[in-house]
Amino acid sequence: MPPVIEPITTDSLPGFSAFLHENLNPAFRADQWEAFFRGQWTPEPPNYGFLLRDGDRIVGGIGALYADRVIRGRPERFCNITSWCVLDAHRKQSMKLAMAVVAQPGFHFTDFSPTQVVAGTLRFLKFKPLDDRQAVVFNVPGFCGGKVLDREDELKAKLGPEDGAAYRDHAGFPWLKHLALGDADAWCHVVYKRTRFKGLPAAKIIHLSDPGVFERNLGKLRSYFLRHGLATTHVECRHLSGRPWPGKLRSGFIPKLYLSSTLADTDIDYLYSESVALDL
Numbered sequence: 001m002p003p004v005i006e007p008i009t010t011d012s013l014p015g016f017s018a019f020l021h022e023n024l025n026p027a028f029r030a031d032q033w034e035a036f037f038r039g040q041w042t043p044e045p046p047n048y049g050f051l052l053r054d055g056d057r058i059v060g061g062i063g064a065l066y067a068d069r070v071i072r073g074r075p076e077r078f079c080n081i082t083s084w085c086v087l088d089a090h091r092k093q094s095m096k097l098a099m100a101v102v103a104q105p106g107f108h109f110t111d112f113s114p115t116q117v118v119a120g121t122l123r124f125l126k127f128k129p130l131d132d133r134q135a136v137v138f139n140v141p142g143f144c145g146g147k148v149l150d151r152e153d154e155l156k157a158k159l160g161p162e163d164g165a166a167y168r169d170h171a172g173f174p175w176l177k178h179l180a181l182g183d184a185d186a187w188c189h190v191v192y193k194r195t196r197f198k199g200l201p202a203a204k205i206i207h208l209s210d211p212g213v214f215e216r217n218l219g220k221l222r223s224y225f226l227r228h229g230l231a232t233t234h235v236e237c238r239h240l241s242g243r244p245w246p247g248k249l250r251s252g253f254i255p256k257l258y259l260s261s262t263l264a265d266t267d268i269d270y271l272y273s274e275s276v277a278l279d280l
Contacts, residue, residue: 003054003093005100007047008061013037016051019058024085033083041067041169041272042077050100052086052093060086062097066107067272070162071263079107080273084118095121108260110268112275115254122257129255130265133237136197137247139226142219149180155189158182163189163209166271175279176206179224181217188213190221191276200231206276207269211239218244238265 008016017033028036037048045066052060063083069076081101086094098121102109111122123129149158155167158180167178167189179190191207203225208214214221218233225233234250243249258268270276 001055003052003059003090005050005052005093005096008037008049008051008063009047012051012058013048015058016048016061016063019051019061020063020083020085023087024083036274036277037063037065039277040065041069043068046104049081049083050097052090052097054090059090060093060097062101064101065273065277069272071267076263077107078272079104079109081109081111081122082113082274084114095124098122098125102259108258108263110256110258110273112256112270112273113280114257119254119257122259125259127257127259128265129257130268131236131238132253132255133249133251134253135235135237135240135244135247136250137218137222137233137235137244139203139222139230139233140246141226142223144217144219146181146183146217146220148217148220148224150178155180158187159189160187163187166207166209170271170276173276173279176276179221181208181221182210182213183217186210186213188217190214191271194230195234197232197234201229202232202234203230205233205235205239207271208235208239211241215240215244 013034018030020033021028021030049062049064051058062081065080065082067078069078102125114122149155155178156164159167170176175193177192181188181190188208188210190205192203192205195202195204222233
């Protein structure tokens with residue numbers, strides 16, 4: 001009998017988590033993988049992805065994180081594809097796994113960490129790439145207006161309803177840092193991670209809720225990061241109207257991908273995905 005594809009349920013999730021520990025990333029224990037998938041952002045996820053079973057043995061699978069969100073004032077349902085792993089002897093079944101996920105109606109689909117092979121498969125399924133170019137901005141002192149707020153009480157006071165909900169949903173991940181950037185009239189929710197670039201501490205922007213407010217106050221943000229020992233700020237060019245100075249561009253990354261018939265690339269961010277739920 002050929003291998004069978006089936007949804008990952010509450011009962012089969014521990015077995016799939018053990019499979020990922022053994023075959024994808026042993027640095028994460030099986031119980032950590034299981035906790036990761038149980039942290040869904042919808043009250044009733046349809047599954048945790050799909051697995052490939054050969055008899056009683058799991059030989060592959062593709063994980064899924066689901067989220068109910070509001071985009072431009074409309075409720076939208078997202079499925080983030082993650083942790084795609086198939087044993088070599090069963091690689092020809094990989095496409096069927098992906099098709100099982102995207103065949104689910106009513107979702108926008110994303111994959112923010114595809115390998116070159118996975119990216120090729122998803123492009124065949126009509127996934128579209130996000131602009132992979134990044135601006136590397138050198139953090140220098142700035143004297144423009146605006147403020148950078150980083151205390152929990154300040155964030156809760158300044159962020160609007162949607163940004164406030166995003167902050168509350170992600171505040172529990174210790175590797176993420178949250179800021180409110182702006183002035184009395186408008187505030188931008190900024191999520192970043194500390195990383196390193198050219199051997200120096202850097203800030204990688206994971207999310208910004210208002211590109212216009214972000215750009216107007218970028219000088220203040222660079223000063224803030226410099227005071228906190230971060231030499232550069234890394235932000236995707238699709239969020240910017242031009243190249244900040246002083247800085248440079250980086251490109252050549254494997255593009256992040258999405259599939260949607262109604263949303264544009266400007267509607268896609270990395271919240272509610274493995275990009276924030278795992279300390280990659």
